[in-house]
Structure formats: C-alpha cells, structure tokens
Amino acid sequence: MRARRFATVTSVGAVIAATALMLSGCFAGPGDAVDESAPAAQPQVEIAQGELTGVATAAGVEYLGIPFAKPPVGDLRWRAPEAPEPWAGVLDASKPGPDCAQTVNGDSDGSLSENCLYLDVYAPEGAEDEKLPVVVFLHGGGYTAGTPNIYDGRNFAATGESVTVIPAYRLGLFGFFATPATAAEGEYGAQGNWGMLDQQQALRWVQENIESFGGDPDNVTIVGESAGGGAVCFQLASPTAEGLFDKAVIQSMGCGPGAPAADTTEFTTQWGCAADDADCLRAVPTATIVGTPAGFGDVYPASGGPDQPVGPLEAAADGTLADVPIMMGVTRDEWLGFASAQYPLDPVEYEAGVTAQFGPLAPQVLELYPADAGEDPIFASGWLSGDSMFACPSVAGADTFADAGRSVYFYEFADETTPGWRSLGDPFPPSTIALGATHTTELQYLFNYAAAQRSLNEEQRALADQMVDLWLSFVQTGTPSVEGGPEWTTFAEGREVMELKTADAGGLEMVDTFETAHNCGFWNGLG
Structure with a gap:
C-alpha cells in the first residue's frame, strides 16, 4: 500500500459554513484579485489565464474556484461555453466557487448563481515539475443538483502520485435545454447539452493548464458517479471529447441508449416566451427557472447532434466509442x-x-x-x-x-x-x-x-x-x-x-x- 501524507473526511459543517459565508459576501469570491505586494505565504502557480494563489494543507496544495470558462450569463445562457478571459494581478484561488443554480437538496443549500463554471485542483506539494496522472471527477445529482464543493481530491493528493480536478457544470434547465431559438443559433442548440459541453471545456482547460500543477495532460481519467457516471457515458460516445481523456470510470450508472432532446415547450409557455424568442428566454429571471419543476424526464443528455450523434451503447456497436479502458x-x-x-x-x-x-x-x-x-x-x-x-x-x-x-x-x-x-x-x-x-x-x-x-x-x-x-x-x-x-x-x-x-x-x-x-x-x- 502506498504511503500517505494525509487523509481526511471533510466535515459537513465546515462545507455548509464556508458556503454560507461565500453566499453572504463575507469573504472574497473566486475571480477576485489579491494584492501582489502581500507576502507570498500561499502556494502560487501561473497558468494560461494568469497567476493564482491557493492553499497548503497536510495533504498537499489546493487551488479552488478557478474559472475554466466565461460566465454563461446574459447572451451566453444556453450557448456552448467559451474559454475564460485572462485576469490582471494574482487570482485568489483559496475559496470555492458558488454552486450552480439549483433548488435546496441533499447536496446543496441551493443557489441562484449562473456564474458557476469554476473548478478545484488538488495536487501533492512540490509536484509542479512532475507529470502525474490526472483524475477529473464529475459529480452526480440527477443532472439537476450537486456541486464540486462537497468533495475533494485530498486522498489522491496525499499519495503524492496524482492530481485531481473537480469541475462544476450547468444543471437543470440551465444545463439541458433546447428550443427552436437555441437550435437556430448554432450546431449544439438542437440537443442543448450545455452541461456536458461545460465538462468538455473543463477537460480542455486541463489539457492547457494541468502541467502547471504537476499533472500529465496525456494521462487523464474521467471519473463520474450517478449522473456524473452518465456524463462519463456521454463523453465516451462524444466525438467532440476525442483526445480529452485516456481512461474512464463509471460509478453507479448503467450506460443506456441515446435519446432525443426533451420537449421544452411547456417551460417556455410558463415563462411567457415563444419557443423561438431567444431574447425573451434569456431575460427570464434565474429564480424563475430554478423554481420551475423539472426532473429526469425533462433534464438529461440528448443524442442526435455533433456532440453525441448516438448514445454510448450504439457508439460501442458502430465502433465510435472512445477506445479507452473502462472501470465500472x-x-x-x-x-x-x-x-x-x-x-x-x-x-x-x-x-x-x-x-x-x-x-x-x-x-x-x-x-x-x-x-x-x-x-x-x-x-x-x-x-x-x-x-x-x-x-x-x-x-x-x-x-x-x-x-x-x-x-x-x-x-x-x-x-x-x-x-x-x-x-x-x-x-x-x-x-x-x-x-x-x-x-x-x-x-x-x-x-x-x-x-x-x-x-x-x-x-x-x-x-x-x-x-x-x-x-x-x-x-x-x-x-x-x-x-x-x-x-x-x-x-x-x-x-x-x-x-x-x-x-x-x-x-x-x-x-x-x-x-x-x-x-x-x-x-x-x-x-
């Protein structure tokens, strides 16, 4: 058995307290620059978007709340994620990003934040010059709930032998929504797999930046549980995910056949918008969308588009499934x-x-x-x-x-x-x-x-x-x-x-x- 520097179980109370503080504005959130003249007591790295400072723990180093895409708000609601903008100064990556918009549930105290495309990185101390394998964990929650902020990669970092990345992705009707309006705007709009595309953007971020943390972009494993496992199934069948990962772990989810996008007409009607009126749809308040009941029959990754032409079982049968080892x-x-x-x-x-x-x-x-x-x-x-x-x-x-x-x-x-x-x-x-x-x-x-x-x-x-x-x-x-x-x-x-x-x-x-x-x-x- 490998020697471990540290292993812990994060306390529920600590997570709830940290989330409450963040939502109440009691400390700086992700994306806030810190004074470059302050003492450099915390670990610091430089990535493509700029410099950032993290947190040292007994297990290694942590960089939390790193933006991996532009905020999907305003005109970017229900569009494919775009690469993040560079920042000035040094980014404070010592605190997690907000949960993606969702109702209160067993994993989250609820959130009204659409600006939520952040990820957390956990690495062994002093690994910057290494090329360690990378674990990218995709959380579950039925595609309607969940957050990276109730998990960590400390057990893996403590081995000294891997780097872990845990990204957020859009959920519910923010992450899985297609109408004639979105279909007319681009190649991904007919299926509306925005949450799955967020995951691919996080994987592209890993390819571009993970070497700064000691990770090997040529040895990336995606791991997902429940809906996160379903997301791994999706990525295995997605041509647009080709080359972004090398192995896959599917926990507590049976990969199924592909399915067309759900009919969202009832939602647009509830919101007082025509299904082809993009401006009206993007003006619907976040709270209204969060409060709209939507479940498994309304929110799921859909097949039929360039990001997933067919489901994973069909992709295995026709030879287009990613050619990688699978643990499940x-x-x-x-x-x-x-x-x-x-x-x-x-x-x-x-x-x-x-x-x-x-x-x-x-x-x-x-x-x-x-x-x-x-x-x-x-x-x-x-x-x-x-x-x-x-x-x-x-x-x-x-x-x-x-x-x-x-x-x-x-x-x-x-x-x-x-x-x-x-x-x-x-x-x-x-x-x-x-x-x-x-x-x-x-x-x-x-x-x-x-x-x-x-x-x-x-x-x-x-x-x-x-x-x-x-x-x-x-x-x-x-x-x-x-x-x-x-x-x-x-x-x-x-x-x-x-x-x-x-x-x-x-x-x-x-x-x-x-x-x-x-x-x-x-x-x-x-x-």
Missing part, C-alpha cells in the same frame, strides 16, 4: 436509501405497486422480490429498483463495451455498515434497520463526500486506502491492482467482480456470483 461498478444496495423514504411500507401496497408497474410480469418479479425479503417491504422495493436500474444495466453495458474490444473492470462496493447520506438522518427510523451500501456511499471512501452522515471507522478507512490505491493504479496504468489484494481480471475473462469490503467482512474478493445475486439473468433477458 455499483453499490450493493443502490436504491435502498431512496426506498427507505416509504418506511413503513405496507406489504399489500408494495405488491399492488409491483403489479401496476410490471403487469403480467408481476408474479415473476414478486417471486424474486417478495414483500418479506427483508425486515420491511422497503428492502424488496429497494433491491428490485437497484437491480433493475443500476446493477443489471451496468452488466449489460459492460458486455457491450467488452464486445467492442474495450477492457472493462467491474466492481461492487459492498460495505454493509457504511454511513448513509445526511438527508436520511442518523439513524434513519428505526435505528435497527441498516440500509447497507446504498447509492453514493462509496464516495466518502474516495472523494471525502461531505454529505455523508458520519466519519469512517478504522476498518472503513483501511478500505478507503485500498480503494484509492485501486482507482489510482487504474488511472496510472489502465489496470486496477492493489498490493496484497486479489488479481482484478477483466469482466469478459470470467465474469468476475471485485467486491469491495472491509477486512472484518472478508476484505477484497473477486466473486462470480454478482449476476445471480442481482437477478441479472431475469432483468437483462427482458430485452
């Missing part, structure tokens, strides 16, 4: 945290819901997921949804990518005692019910997810070290491995999966039972 996987109990919101769930209500959803297939589904499968029917509901929406689609994607000649390494995060996320409460009622390795729980082990309920215990910190080593070895070489652990073979070789567990639960283990445990023969056999 899920948590064991993906949907159980969400299902727990139904607690206590009446068995009759559960069975009626399954019957309404699956019709003639309901008896088979209920045989696989009976109401009494766990302490409460929320378990059956959670496992059913997790298997059908995450575990088995991920297996299908892994098969498709392997058939296209890509090296695919598959994992399952299986720490059943892992902390949940803060919006579940601690504990979620009743305290005797453990929700297992639900969605997002692996993020605390890798990127210090600040929305987790509590710190990791000693066994979990040891697992976190192993996971960082596995991800880092994949980033470095394209083949994940860890000292003292089992050999991680490609999924195509034996359909084996790396189970990520603490030592007291059996430790890291390659298993061939994943598909059976998640009923993937049934789900993927539905076609």
Whole structure:
C-alpha cells in the first residue's frame, strides 16, 4: 500500500459554513484579485489565464474556484461555453466557487448563481515539475443538483502520485435545454447539452493548464458517479471529447441508449416566451427557472447532434466509442436509501405497486422480490429498483463495451455498515434497520463526500486506502491492482467482480456470483 501524507473526511459543517459565508459576501469570491505586494505565504502557480494563489494543507496544495470558462450569463445562457478571459494581478484561488443554480437538496443549500463554471485542483506539494496522472471527477445529482464543493481530491493528493480536478457544470434547465431559438443559433442548440459541453471545456482547460500543477495532460481519467457516471457515458460516445481523456470510470450508472432532446415547450409557455424568442428566454429571471419543476424526464443528455450523434451503447456497436479502458461498478444496495423514504411500507401496497408497474410480469418479479425479503417491504422495493436500474444495466453495458474490444473492470462496493447520506438522518427510523451500501456511499471512501452522515471507522478507512490505491493504479496504468489484494481480471475473462469490503467482512474478493445475486439473468433477458 502506498504511503500517505494525509487523509481526511471533510466535515459537513465546515462545507455548509464556508458556503454560507461565500453566499453572504463575507469573504472574497473566486475571480477576485489579491494584492501582489502581500507576502507570498500561499502556494502560487501561473497558468494560461494568469497567476493564482491557493492553499497548503497536510495533504498537499489546493487551488479552488478557478474559472475554466466565461460566465454563461446574459447572451451566453444556453450557448456552448467559451474559454475564460485572462485576469490582471494574482487570482485568489483559496475559496470555492458558488454552486450552480439549483433548488435546496441533499447536496446543496441551493443557489441562484449562473456564474458557476469554476473548478478545484488538488495536487501533492512540490509536484509542479512532475507529470502525474490526472483524475477529473464529475459529480452526480440527477443532472439537476450537486456541486464540486462537497468533495475533494485530498486522498489522491496525499499519495503524492496524482492530481485531481473537480469541475462544476450547468444543471437543470440551465444545463439541458433546447428550443427552436437555441437550435437556430448554432450546431449544439438542437440537443442543448450545455452541461456536458461545460465538462468538455473543463477537460480542455486541463489539457492547457494541468502541467502547471504537476499533472500529465496525456494521462487523464474521467471519473463520474450517478449522473456524473452518465456524463462519463456521454463523453465516451462524444466525438467532440476525442483526445480529452485516456481512461474512464463509471460509478453507479448503467450506460443506456441515446435519446432525443426533451420537449421544452411547456417551460417556455410558463415563462411567457415563444419557443423561438431567444431574447425573451434569456431575460427570464434565474429564480424563475430554478423554481420551475423539472426532473429526469425533462433534464438529461440528448443524442442526435455533433456532440453525441448516438448514445454510448450504439457508439460501442458502430465502433465510435472512445477506445479507452473502462472501470465500472455499483453499490450493493443502490436504491435502498431512496426506498427507505416509504418506511413503513405496507406489504399489500408494495405488491399492488409491483403489479401496476410490471403487469403480467408481476408474479415473476414478486417471486424474486417478495414483500418479506427483508425486515420491511422497503428492502424488496429497494433491491428490485437497484437491480433493475443500476446493477443489471451496468452488466449489460459492460458486455457491450467488452464486445467492442474495450477492457472493462467491474466492481461492487459492498460495505454493509457504511454511513448513509445526511438527508436520511442518523439513524434513519428505526435505528435497527441498516440500509447497507446504498447509492453514493462509496464516495466518502474516495472523494471525502461531505454529505455523508458520519466519519469512517478504522476498518472503513483501511478500505478507503485500498480503494484509492485501486482507482489510482487504474488511472496510472489502465489496470486496477492493489498490493496484497486479489488479481482484478477483466469482466469478459470470467465474469468476475471485485467486491469491495472491509477486512472484518472478508476484505477484497473477486466473486462470480454478482449476476445471480442481482437477478441479472431475469432483468437483462427482458430485452
């Protein structure tokens, strides 16, 4: 195991306090120049846009709130991102940028900022002359929520062997919106994948600037979880992302087929604008757009344009998928945290819901997921949804990518005692019910997810070290491995999966039972 200088779990309170201070204007925000005559006590680098000063920590150095594009406001709302302007003086990169515009949710206190295209860089101290592999982490949040400011790259920086970049990207109807007005303005307007184009602009920024922080622009890995994993799927299929990354990690998301852009007519009507009136649409107040309900059916990356002609599965089949190694996987109990919101769930209500959803297939589904499968029917509901929406689609994607000649390494995060996320409460009622390795729980082990309920215990910190080593070895070489652990073979070789567990639960283990445990023969056999 690699020696670490430092590893930490960012406190939720610290993140909330810092965000509140920033939004209230109590300290200078990103983009504010500092007095060049001040003592140079903080780390400082120069990039293409100018000089900036960051923060030294026990893990390394951090440069926060760096603009990687012009603010997408005014006439730049619903346009492809443009390269950032140079600045005068020395940029204060000691504080994070604002969250992108969104409602209050489990990951953000909410924001009305459209000027949000900033990124954070975490590097080992004194690495400026190195050429270290680069991790670019894309956060999740259903394409409607999330922020880079509740994650960090300190675990990776502490190894001394990589540089981590965590960018923001436009969300909700700011990030995914197409109308006749945008379609008439440019080549990307018919699909409106503004958030995905933001990510590509961040990757171009990495190509141009990461050497200043000790990173290697020729060894970049994109890592995404949940909607961030869906974003990685998009970038794998995007011709306009060609050459911007060299490896890909997809966490808790099954890559699906392409889909056309959503119909946004109802939104333009609500806002009192004609769908082809760009001036009217760009004059709609930010708060009005943030307050407009939009969910998964309205906000997603769309295919059919030059940035994604076809979806990732089609791209694998037609030979246009990025030719890079892929690591992918899920948590064991993906949907159980969400299902727990139904607690206590009446068995009759559960069975009626399954019957309404699956019709003639309901008896088979209920045989696989009976109401009494766990302490409460929320378990059956959670496992059913997790298997059908995450575990088995991920297996299908892994098969498709392997058939296209890509090296695919598959994992399952299986720490059943892992902390949940803060919006579940601690504990979620009743305290005797453990929700297992639900969605997002692996993020605390890798990127210090600040929305987790509590710190990791000693066994979990040891697992976190192993996971960082596995991800880092994949980033470095394209083949994940860890000292003292089992050999991680490609999924195509034996359909084996790396189970990520603490030592007291059996430790890291390659298993061939994943598909059976998640009923993937049934789900993927539905076609």
